[in-house]
Structures are given as C-alpha cells and as structure tokens.
Amino acid sequence: QQPVQSPQAVILREGEDAVINCSSSKALYSVHWYRQKHGEAPVFLMILLKGGEQKGHDKISASFNEKKQQSSLYLTASQLSYSGTYFCGTELNTGNQFYFGTGTSLTVIP
Amino acid sequence: DAGVIQSPRHEVTEMGQEVTLRCKPISGHDYLFWYRQTMMRGLELLIYFNNNVPIDDSGMPEDRFSAKMPNASFSTLKIQPSEPRDSAVYFCASSFVLAGGLAYNEQFFGPGTRLTVL
Numbered sequence: 001q002q003p004v005q006s007p008q009a010v011i012l013r014e015g016e017d018a019v020i021n022c023s024s025s026k027a028l029y030s031v032h033w034y035r036q037k038h039g040e041a042p043v044f045l046m047i048l049l050k051g052g053e054q055k056g057h058d059k060i061s062a063s064f065n066e067k068k069q070q071s072s073l074y075l076t077a078s079q080l081s082y083s084g085t086y087f088c089g090t091e092l093n094t095g096n097q098f099y100f101g102t103g104t105s106l107t108v109i110p
Numbered sequence: 111d112a113g114v115i116q117s118p119r120h121e122v123t124e125m126g127q128e129v130t131l132r133c134k135p136i137s138g139h140d141y142l143f144w145y146r147q148t149m150m151r152g153l154e155l156l157i158y159f160n161n162n163v164p165i166d167d168s169g170m171p172e173d174r175f176s177a178k179m180p181n182a183s184f185s186t187l188k189i190q191p192s193e194p195r196d197s198a199v200y201f202c203a204s205s206f207v208l209a210g211g212l213a214y215n216e217q218f219f220g221p222g223t224r225l226t227v228l
Binding site: 002032034040041042043044047087097098099100101102103 | 145152153154155158166168201215216217218219220221222
C-alpha cells in the first residue's frame with residue numbers, strides 16, 4: 001500500500017533541477033507532497049487531486065497522473081534551502097486510507 | 111495560533127513501562143492524526159480522528175497501543191507495556207475539511223515526541 005518513491009537519494013548543485021517520482025499500486029484520489037528537514041516535522045508543500053492537474057509555487061511544482069497512479073515533484077533552479085527529505089502521501093480512491101511514501105533525500109550543495 | 115503542540119518532546123523509559131504521549135491540535139481543526147516515524151518503516155499512519163471520533167485505527171501495530179480524543183483540543187497515544195521496538199518519533203498532525211469534504215487536506219504536524227524504550 002505504501003507508495004514507492006524514486007530516486008531514494010539525490011545530490012544537486014545549486015541551480016540544478018530535480019524530479020522526484022511517486023508511484024502507487026492502488027487507484028488514487030489525491031497526492032500530497034511534504035518536505036521534512038533533519039530533526040524537524042514534515043511541512044506541507046501541495047495537494048493534487050485526480051484530474052491530471054499540475055500545481056506549483058515558486059520553483060517547486062508537481063503533476064498527478066491518476067491513470068498511471070503516479071505523481072512527480074519538480075524542483076527547478078534548486079536552492080540550499082531545498083535540502084531535506086521529500087515524502088509523497090497518497091489517499092486511495094477507496095477512501096479513509098492514507099500512506100506516506102518511502103521518502104527521497106535531497107541534498108543541495110553550493 | 112501556536113500550532114500543534116506535543117508533549118513530552120523526549121521520553122526515555124524502560125521496557126514494560128506505560129508511556130503516554132499528548133497532543134493539542136490547532137483550534138478549529140476537524141481531523142487529528144497520529145504517526146510513527148522510524149528509519150526502517152518511514153512515516154506510518156497509526157490512527158486518525160474526525161470530530162473526536164476514531165475513524166481508522168488499522169495502522170495501530172497491536173493491542174499495546176491505544177489512542178483517545180476526549181475533546182476537540184486534546185488527544186493521547188498510550189503504549190502499555192512499552193517495548194524497545196516502539197522506539198521512534200511520534201508525530202501528531204491536525205487538519206481541516208475543505209468544502210467538498212476532501213478526506214485529507216493539508217496536515218499541520220507537531221514537533222514530535224522522540225521515544226526511547228530501553
């Protein structure tokens with residue numbers, strides 16, 4: 001039930017782009033994205049509902065393909081502050097079930 | 111608002127002892143979630159409440175774990191008896207319902223309780 005994220009870890013230089021993928025084996029109603037910095041709580045980034053919408057704020061955006069049960073998070077022109085572990089969270093179509101993904105560790109270096 | 115408040119922030123106990131974790135959600139939020147985070151298992155949803163009523167406790171690992179929400183501003187997660195494998199960071203999160211009744215909206219996490227069972 002837990003969605004699988006890829007890659008598990010990525011190291012970027014400032015200004016580079018990254019894509020983090022989230023894949024579920026179950027039909028999804030929504031996908032959430034959170035970022036967690038070391039020693040802190042997860043912080044919400046965005047929610048995507050089924051319908052193939054793409055959302056974004058600043059240089060972080062995401063897409064959701066409900067037919068493929070996949071979502072991707074796009075980070076462009078990465079900044080040092082983007083470092084952390086990114087989690088997708090998936091709500092199933094069957095309702096009342098929510099699972100966080102396996103996590104992707106992202107490190108941005110100068 | 112002060113955000114979601116959890117106490118204690120750190121707890122060290124010995125195997126077999128009872129542990130009680132506390133959470134105060136953001137005022138006005140309808141949903142409250144308890145999560146457990148470990149390196150091995152990641153972030154796991156243990157249980158969630160809607161308007162103080164437990165909706166889904168399928169993530170509670172075993173009968174040693176119990177959770178209550180006696181009112182809209184307070185929830186507890188109890189482990190009795192505790193075991194070393196319960197060592198983890200426990201997060202409480204709260205959320206509200208958007209128009210349309212989306213089950214899971216943006217969740218606001220508390221700072222977490224780091225539990226160590228010796």
